Amino acid sequence: MERHFPKKAVHGGKAQELRRTFGCDFLDVSASMNPHVPAFPVDYSCADLSFYPDDSYIELKESISRVFERNVDEICVGNGSAELIRVYCHTTLKTGDIARIDQPTFSEYGLSAELAGAEIRSGDQLGNQKPKVRFICNPNNPTGTLLSREQMLAELELCTSDGTKLFVDEAFMDLSEPEDSITDLRSPDLFVMRSLTKSFCVPGIRFGFGFGDPDLIAKIETARTPWTVNAFAEYYAKLALAHYHELRDSARKLAEERDWYYARLRDLELSYEESTVNYILIHLDRDAAHFTRAMIDKGILVRDCTSFGLARSIRVSVETREKNVRVLEAVEACLR
Known part of the structure; x- marks a missing residue:
């Protein structure tokens, strides 16, 4: 009997793929990156590619x-x-x-x-x-x-x-x-x-x-x-x-913004998991795949958590205040 071969894992961070499909830019909050990265100069010409x-x-x-x-x-x-x-x-x-x-x-x-x-x-x-x-x-x-x-x-x-x-x-x-x-x-x-x-x-x-x-x-x-x-x-x-060592400052800023985010989610009467990091799992009263598609129409890419076995949940990264406001405005509109 031929061995079962598993399917490829599903991940977030599909912004480039979606740009090819829809021909527009997105605010990607599906991949959970640190918005408060330590600042230091990077000169890639210093990387010797000849060896x-x-x-x-x-x-x-x-x-x-x-x-x-x-x-x-x-x-x-x-x-x-x-x-x-x-x-x-x-x-x-x-x-x-x-x-x-x-x-x-x-x-x-x-x-x-x-x-x-x-x-x-x-x-x-x-x-x-x-x-x-x-x-x-x-x-x-x-x-x-x-x-x-x-x-x-x-x-x-x-x-x-x-x-x-x-x-x-x-x-x-x-x-x-x-x-x-x-x-x-x-x-x-x-x-x-x-x-x-x-x-x-x-x-x-x-x-x-x-x-x-x-x-x-x-x-x-x-x-x-x-x-x-x-x-x-x-x-x-x-x-x-x-x-x-500078990532401690990133974690502090994220914790403060996460608390602000929780309050806005409660205003929208959405339940969520208490997170310790730079993303929040949000539970919906509807299909996550359809909701994710509606958010794409608003220019926002969230993580559909169906692949995690959570067909009515999405994950969003905690970003800077300006970006978080934009995401929550889109969420509110898509909940109507």
């Missing part, structure tokens, strides 16, 4: 090491977090293994696990079975909910006792509560992933990095495509890491 990148990425890993106080052999890098998820799954999972993924959450975990041959189960579907890997997105996408450091320590302890590996995606942690991060923890059962995409608003760069036991990191670095981090991405990442 292959150093595939060991030692200097880049040393920059990461200085920020996170982890040894270089505990750090891996990749072409965005998506590549690291894919490589991690091919490194740790095989046909017949079980991956625990509680929904709703980022769809790349399930796709990558399936491509590696694993079966997907949620916590309430496990019964007496023990998963090979448990995936946790913290803060979670699309809800924005955050598990505390104490909760994550308990999760790791439980996974270790069950013989389960724990994969933790902290892509949005810098825009939330960094003190709840577990990037400093060392365990052969733990892998923690980070990304510059959201916090520095550079989805076009494609750069992610992760922390784990040196033996696991060596396997991931062997399995990933050679020279996967290009010269532009490496150059930018080194600059950004020198300004990493």
Whole structure:
């Protein structure tokens, strides 16, 4: 029997595709980028394209090491977090293994696990079975909910006792509560992933990095495509890491604007999930796909959360006040 091949995961950030379809510009609040990026000069002419990148990425890993106080052999890098998820799954999972993924959450975990041959189960579907890997997105996408450091320590302890590996995606942690991060923890059962995409608003760069036991990191670095981090991405990442501490100011500004946003949503009598990051999951009394299409007619691209299993919910990023007002005016109009 031919093996079932999964469908490609659905993501936000479709502005360029929609411009080709509709021939107009959009305010994209579907991709959840940081609107308060640290300011520093970037001169891409400094990236030398006449040589292959150093595939060991030692200097880049040393920059990461200085920020996170982890040894270089505990750090891996990749072409965005998506590549690291894919490589991690091919490194740790095989046909017949079980991956625990509680929904709703980022769809790349399930796709990558399936491509590696694993079966997907949620916590309430496990019964007496023990998963090979448990995936946790913290803060979670699309809800924005955050598990505390104490909760994550308990999760790791439980996974270790069950013989389960724990994969933790902290892509949005810098825009939330960094003190709840577990990037400093060392365990052969733990892998923690980070990304510059959201916090520095550079989805076009494609750069992610992760922390784990040196033996696991060596396997991931062997399995990933050679020279996967290009010269532009490496150059930018080194600059950004020198300004990493400035993301605390971004998180503070986002928290203030998020509270303002909540008040406006309550005025519209819309329910929502309490978020700790730069996006809000909003629940509607109608079909999300139709509502998303109506918002496109208003020049606004929101994230239809049907692909998360939430057919009556949308996700919007928290932007600057001017943009947030524009989004909420469009939401109000589309609710009429």
